[in-house]
Amino acid sequence: MCGIVGAASRNNIVDVLIEGLRRLEYRGYDSCGFAVINGDDAKHPIERARTTARVSELAEQGKDFCGTLGIAHTRWATHGKPDTQNAHPHISGGLIAVVHNGIIENYESLRTELKTAGYEFSSETDTEVIAHLIHQSYSASKQADLVASVRSVLPRLHGAYAIGVIAQDRPDILVGARVGSPLVVALGSDENFLASDALALAGRAHSMMYLEEGDVAVLRASGVEIFDQSGQIVQREHKAMPAQADSVDLGPYQHYMQKEIFEQPRAIGDTLANIASFGPELFNADPEEWKKFDQILILACGTSYYSACVAKYWLEDIAGIPTQVEIASEYRYRTTVPNPNALVVVVSQSGETADTLAALRHAQALGHQYTLAICNVASSAMVRETKWNFLT
Template sequence: MCGIVGAVSTRNIVPILVQGLQRLEYRGYDSCGIAVHAGSLAPQSGAGLQRVRGTARVAELLAQVQAQQLESATGIAHTRWATHGAPTVDNAHPHFSCGPGSDADAPGRVALVHNGIIENYEELRARLQARGYRFTSQTDTEVIAHLVDSHYGGDLFAAVQAAVAELRGAYAIAVLHRDEPHRLVGARAGSPLVLGVGQGGAEHFVASDAMALAGVTDQIIYLEEGDLVDLQPGRYWIVGPAGRPLTPQERPVRTVQAFSGAVELGPYRHYMQKEIFEQPRAIADTLEGVTGIVPELFDGIAQPGRPRPAAWRVFQEIDRVLILGCGTSYYSGCVARYWLEDIAAIPTQVEVASEYRYRASVPDARTLVVVISQSGETADTLAALRHAQSLGMRHTLTICNVATSAMVRECELAYITRAGVEIGVASTKAFTTQLAGLFLLTLALAQARGRLSKAQEDAHLKAMRHLPAALHAVLALEPQIISWAEAFAGKENALFLGRGIHYPIAQEGALKLKEISYIHAEAYPAGELKHGPLALVTSAMPVVTVAPNDALLEKLKSNMQEVRARGGELYVLADAGTQIDNGEGMHVIRMPENYGPLSPLLHVVPLQLLAYHTACARGTDVDKPRNLAKSVTVE
């Protein structure tokens, strides 16, 4: 979602700020801006805060910055994904506060950027307006800028500390003041913020994602809930939520490789296409070093002040699983439910994270709460995790792609997938690596419950090691899928069908199509056709069917005949041996091999390619679909 970059140095940091925004473009945004202290490089009479904002891409912002010859040693920058207020220049960050009664065009005293949502902004806005503050935007963010200004008495850190004490909601902020040209203050609660330590400690940075600082520094400190950070050239300090200065042991510097090379597109047309084709490697990397099924695969990450939690002990203390996730991660959890109940015989519940904490549920202390997220910063999933913990469910595990994320730090156990950086908003390789991690978890729990023999373990591991080769064979089907996409490009609706463990794969396929091609798509269990959706079936409604050679095949064939009898057009992904052939109203792509329990990892790939090539044929912005963001860090 929104992105923050800030810097304090003794050199011109404007190019670093703009480059940081470019590295965060993958998160999705609809406006961007930069604010600097013009007197921080060469103090001069009248120098103060300056900003440039726009509703186009960062490249256009760069052109404006260059035209104005903007230079500074202190600055903040932002990409905004609209929540409060339309994507306009007035609503774009950074926001200024000019003081009560000032003209709206007066030079700013406070400049501020913000990720998150302030829940009590209307109350604060009314109070500040009564004091004479003028608002020029529809955002909740402008409230924070005026609030900081209202508390300012010569010390920016003290003003920010007093202001955030009045906020309810989620925020990561970076703040400048006109009267302190070599100082930047940041704070976070509910939204991620990192501190970057520059070479020799002479300059310091803040960012919402370490990716923004790739190539600038790899020395990163992950700020925790309620932290405030004060940056000046050559020094920084961090204060915890209780106002106590924190030691380097409490907030250690970590060397983080931000994978700057991963943003190179190479021979591919879009990042999504690149990431689809990276899945064999991503699966191989995720499974690297897995030579057997042992609980230690899921041991927690060692944190300052706490020992590394042991998975084997946790697995002995649980007798059910609760899975929480959003979007694609939720669908990976839905697949895992079939594995966990079939192979491990452990009762499993899957919940949409954004809904879970808002209903009355029955907690069980012997539940393993599994949270799934690509970024590990998904606000809804983090909130659901904390809600489950507040109910007394202390055994938690995350399947996550970012080892340094909040979700990993807050969970007892973890399995880190190794998908690498995923730039495209529509998730692909993160999904399949999540499935790989969840299948390993299934086997580990089955073993802990005495339901996995050595022969079964060996067979499953052999199948998993063969997954990269099997995925390569599926990717070779791309030319056939392109021909399907040409037919889909002219449609406005599509239906996806699956049964059993492949129903969540149909759901994921429908999600991908609607996300990037803007075709309305729904998924149903195929057996539910006659309970309503069959009324929609006509020759104008393509029906995509996932048809593995499993126990439900004959039932599925009957459902397909219901579609054909109504003149529907079927597009079928069929395993060998299914005896489903091309014919009138029947378009079949034959999958290379039947893959048993791991079949969902193969069947989802053609659906990813179908969505991708349909979007290309329709001319949409594949990597940055409208209204969507990559990392959803607000509720």
């Protein structure tokens, strides 16, 4: 699960990008990187640092960088091995830099097309395809309109993704776009931010907006504009920033797996501390509505899937209700026969797991209307898109 952080400011934002990545370390990653542009010099090249080490090593690499506009990224490898060449940001022609969450399903055909057009690839990623496509459109534009170039490329990309884009000769704007993957715009004082997870910017910004499907955001130090799929300027609802969670800090532990293992007793205790009884009321649900359920379908990935397998035994043994557990990454591509009286439960630590989100949307498209999210993050896409939620 990748992480994106971006910033447009009147001041040096390198420390902001690094701190944002540190707060996203809890998601896990195998490489990281950032790129910045100095807003005082439109001729200055994009400065970039990338590593397969930790964010602390990235900070050391970029300690002498200075930029008022930038993008940063933590990567879990999907296309291409975890190495420095495949780490984000990816740069095309020294002009366009891109960070990307998600998967471009038609990247191979686009890659072939771009090679025919003369573009050379330095990585194995699907992300580099995006950078070259935007570069191609931007270079051909008489007005050098970065926003228009990004918007022209989006319909060509098949899949679920979120991107952050900067151009070397436009040190005043950062462009973000989302199709299927979450992206947040956060507002500060003479600085504005982009992130895949609001926790990356907690304490830095005073409010935030969730981009909706197909939105393109244009960030400047002075303000933000959001365009919908039709190209119209729109207003999105402002929300309060979440408090910074202790869970994103590594603390005294060597790594996040160790932290999660040793924090399990406390985490369970904290979750159960204020629960007097277990019933529909716990989820702010109508008890009469819950009497309809004759099946539970749980969708999850990774360790959340293993937890769901344990829950199946308990639910069938204690509650006596048939329970089905599906790996979200497989369920999302299957055509199933929906049970209108089933409760669909999605489980994700972050509430942003791409395959689990896609599986939830697939279930809803099939006609499932009763959905419950179990996750840690109140501001996550999964919580927003389900009928009920339970925060652990």
